[in-house]
Amino acid sequence: MINFKSISEIKDLIFENKNNFFEILESTIEQLESKGKTLNALRFTDKDFAIFQGNKIFSEKNFELPLFGVPLAHKELFQRKLKGGQAWPNEGGSESRKNLLSDQTAKVISLLDKAGSIDCGRLVSVEYAFGVTGHNEYAGTPKNPWNRTYVCGGSSSGSAAIVASGVIPVALGTDTGGSVRLPAAACGLFGLKPTQGLVSRDGVFPLSTSLDTVGPLSRNVEDIAKVLQIISGKDKNDNLSVKINIPDFLTEMKKGIKKISIGLPKNYFLDGSDKIISDNTVKVFSICEKIGAFIKDISIPNIETANDLNMLLISTEAAISHKKIALEKNKSFNQQTLMRILSGVFTSSEEYKKLKKYRIGFIRNVISKVFEEVDLFIAPVWPCLIPSINESDLGANDKAAHLVRRIGHNTRPINYLGLPAISIPIGFDENGLPLSIQLVGKPFSEDLLIRAAFSLEKEFCFWDKKPKI
């Protein structure tokens, strides 16, 4: 009933006829279950809870709520505690956490509840969110709606698959090394990674306490803006959360990009990507110029170091959080995940301190240099065409290792810098899979990223075409 509809279109359907409220909810849950099964993207639905929440929202009749009656589902890392001591599973996509339950409700989930949305269930994540292809032996590997023999990317693979299949308008993911942007890009979605500190991570299963961020995936920029507005803001329970004036993203969205300066990185990003990727990225610059932006060549100092150190920081902090269970239940882990976590156990506390200290100076250097020259820059997301499930399966294919190591090349440094970025679909490759770029902005410039993304959305009209499920 709400296939491929935006948040505002769903709300219009509800206001047109209030009887649609529960019909929309029930049909969405059915679609989550059927397409979720077809695409291996669903962990679970909770129809009883969704109906209970729907009844509460409907009876309160607060029709002004920004997400009144809109059914959503999110990556399985977002905890939910229920009344009467019950709770949703909190397995982190892993057999090692089988039957473990949430001990709280994630802050961002509470904010979406207050905004009137109906939480229908949880979507597949890569084990411990620690992978970029989307493979998951335990929960199942989500299939790309555009071509089901191809990956969705990771780790927010289920979120990307379900949103791209049209079932719901938006889903939340997490991004530590690219895990919102990579699956968004692979599935033709807009996926926003916010500035470190903008959105609370309280109640979200952690991978890296310094680098984890929470962000939305959607088929359109307006819905990204709406959800980001709701989930942004200071939270005392997240030690990295900052108090900052949150702009009105929807008002900013329509301002266009005339006279905005956009950087074309001459080092690292395009060189490290396949020619078809860099050629398609460069074409985007001409479109930006056409709609009024200025393009400037930039060079980002020492960015290759950011890639390596991001990996070390993630594995060190993953080891700090999960070493105990990794040792005790090592046989219940996918061997790749285990290897990634355990590669962080050898970092001493002195080395960890140095790692964090170096990062601070590095960020200061890069942002003062780059953003003195430009307002934002463009880079590819994937450095290569989206791979098939088989060719990128580390367990089954010896040649997959080199491919998988490359995938985070363009996304990881942005996480290391703590900067905001949004992936934008721009077309299709020879296999019928989406091609995408990312815009990267100054700290807390999500309003500018949303403006630029909205302008480009109108140029590329990616979602004039739909995948057939």
Add this chain to the structure above:
Amino acid sequence: MVKNVKNNYHLKILNELEKAKINKELIDNVYGISKKQIETLKNTIIQDKIPDTVQEVFTDFLEKNKNDKF
């Protein structure tokens, strides 16, 4: 199995992994990856007079650029 390890901290960790009955080949791989990554860190130099947190870097940056208009 990993040989010639002189770092006492690494030896301690390797013993923990062996005690947990983790596959020896995996231990070798993990140790190799870790050593390479830590080597990258060893080659970095910490700058003088940097803030204590990333949040402070961002706050300083925003303060410096607060008159930027788009």
